[in-house]
Amino acid sequence: MKEIRIHGRGGQGAVTAAVLLADAAFHDGKFSQAFPSFGSERMGAPVQSFCRVDDHRVRTREQVYTPDYLIIQDWTLISAIDCLHGLKEDGLCLIDSEKEPGEFKLDTKARVVTIPATAIAREIIGRPIQNTTLVGALCGATGLISVDAVKQSVQNRFPGPVGEKNAQAVQKAFDLMKGGR
Amino acid sequence: MKEFIEGSMAVARGVAVCRPHVVSAYPITPQTHIVEHLSELVADGILDSQFINVESEFGAASVVLGAAAAGGRAFSATTSQGLLLMGEVLYNISGMRLPLVITVANRAVSAPINIWNDHSDAMVFRDAGWIMLFAEDNQEVHDMHIQAYKIGETREISLPVMVNMDGFILTHAYEPVDTISQKDADDFLPPFDPVVKLDVDNPLTMGPLGEPQWYLETRYRIQQAMLEAKPVVKQVAKEFKEKFGRWYGDVIDGYRMDDAEIVYVAMGSICGTIKDTIDELRDKGEKVGLLKIRMFRPFPGEEIIDALKDKQKVIVLEKALSLGASGMLSDEIKAAFYATPHRPEISSTFAGLGGRDISKTSLADLYHKVKGERQDNMFVDLKEELV
The missing domain is CATH 3.40.50.920 (Rossmann fold)
Structure with a gap:
């Protein structure tokens, strides 16, 4: 089983990102589960969402305490809360940032990667909403789910031009990260 | 059909194929998505049902009571404070032997205000004459509603059923659910055929004054119906397995x-x-x-x-x-x-x-x-x- 935890702020679409990942995994023929951390929903407040992908039906309901993969939508959260808590040593931490991974000086043995997801989203989607871009990046960096399944899930969720643009952002992020796998 | 949907949607779809005549509910976290999805199904013309907006959960419970008394299949959903506000009506529903279904998205009870999950709400009503079922996952809760109507509407039972699902943990979780088709649902669940119903041509009164010479026997009969419900729940679970191939145990x-x-x-x-x-x-x-x-x-x-x-x-x-x-x-x-x-x-x-x-x-x-x-x-x- 692969467990993913997403750290974002209310309004950034952390829950949608987890749902898209799980939905795409489902369409890839895997079993999956996505759920939010159920906080009071406020714009800007730190939020978490969770996703599990497995070859068997997912039964557990506990929150993700030892993630294989972390997505950090807002790097300012790193100093505010213990985002890296429980991250597996052979795991991956993906951060939306234009900085180099080393600049964050994170105390982890896991691989740390960055992608300028907000910039990509601004350029392709025209808005600084980068949750779909980060989903594409995670799949590029890990090979967890096929990019076609992610794009399909994104377009099912956002029909029409919005979905198409988001799917383009997914592809771009996927291609960028795939090279570094 | 296998779909990847939210728990609340799994409930809405499971309820919709039961063809409820009346749906009435008041929104409250974490139940809200259930009735939002149902209202969408009604608005989109997929579910031919009267969706009745109300001013409170007391109103919602009263509406579904009236609908069931008139011979309709009725559904509501709530949680926590909303369920408590329904309380007085819940006893009337079972006392009048009305087999409707209410989904409870289980949540803690105030104070302090807490919107998150536990079973404190449902357990308050363990003595209220309702059959109470608890689901483990969203497939089970999807499948539980059609079973709930079949159990409650069995004529010798004629009791309401409370379907419990953990608030947020299930209502807001997305996972694969094999949804029941309308045709299969129609094969499994016959139309509601009540023992008695309100009818202007044959007037009767339901739930009137039960004086001391009557009331005790009404309690005896509900107790008997409850005991008789156990084999019915098992039988319905077995029939469901034969029809749909899914089994969660019986009781x-x-x-x-x-x-x-x-x-x-x-x-x-x-x-x-x-x-x-x-x-x-x-x-x-x-x-x-x-x-x-x-x-x-x-x-x-x-x-x-x-x-x-x-x-x-x-x-x-x-x-x-x-x-x-x-x-x-x-x-x-x-x-x-x-x-x-x-x-x-x-x-x-x-x-x-x-x-x-x-x-x-x-x-x-x-x-x-x-x-x-x-x-x-x-x-x-x-x-x-x-x-």
Whole structure:
């Protein structure tokens, strides 16, 4: 089983990102589960969402305490809360940032990667909403789910031009990260 | 058809194929998505039903009471404070023997205000004459509604059914659900054919004054109907399996019970986490199992005794307690064992109140504590520094 935890702020679409990942995994023929951390929903407040992908039906309901993969939508959260808590040593931490991974000086043995997801989203989607871009990046960096399944899930969720643009952002992020796998 | 949907949508779709004539509900977290999805299905013309907006849960319960009294199939959903506000009407619904279905997205009760999951809301109404079912996952809760209508509408039962699902943990979780087609639903669930109904051509009064010479017998009849409901619940589960191939146990369900010496007993979504915990403990050589309680009312005492009588220890893990007494589930299990010669040691434990996450680590720690000695009214993960 692969467990993913997403750290974002209310309004950034952390829950949608987890749902898209799980939905795409489902369409890839895997079993999956996505759920939010159920906080009071406020714009800007730190939020978490969770996703599990497995070859068997997912039964557990506990929150993700030892993630294989972390997505950090807002790097300012790193100093505010213990985002890296429980991250597996052979795991991956993906951060939306234009900085180099080393600049964050994170105390982890896991691989740390960055992608300028907000910039990509601004350029392709025209808005600084980068949750779909980060989903594409995670799949590029890990090979967890096929990019076609992610794009399909994104377009099912956002029909029409919005979905198409988001799917383009997914592809771009996927291609960028795939090279570094 | 296998779909990847939210738990609330799984409920809405499971209800919609039952073709309710009337849906009435008042939005309250974490139930809101259920009635939002249902109102969309009605607005989109997929569900031919009257969706009646109301000013409160008291109004919603009253509307579905009236709809069922008029011979309609009726549905509502609520949680927590909303369920409490329905309280007076809930007793009227069962007293008038109206077999409607209400989904409760289980949530803690104020104060302090807490929108998160536990079973404190539903357990308040364990004495109210409602059949009470608890679902472990979103497939089960999808499938439970069509079973609920079939059980409640069985003429000799004619009682309302409360379908319980853990708020947020299930309502807001996305997972694969094999949805029931309209055709299959129509094959499985016959139209509602009530024993009596309000009819302007044949006027009658329902729920009038029950004087002392009548009232006691109404309680006797509800009690009898409750006892008769148990084989009906089992039969409907069996019919469902034959038709749809899915089985969750009937009134209880065991997991790795055969050679288990210590057994968890629980209701609802935590059973999934417990199963994974059991697999991990088994890998380390521990003989541990789970008894899942699918039906709390009528209480499956005989089935529970049969499942637990040869076990050494039982850990009853409850998401509610009767303040000043103990856990409702563990008390009733203990009471059921009163007349039996062999009883396991029973620990009453409370976990997850107000949405506190229950981890596999906590569940395994609890197992080892109970293996050492019996735990009595133990609060799992209690923060000693706060008390």
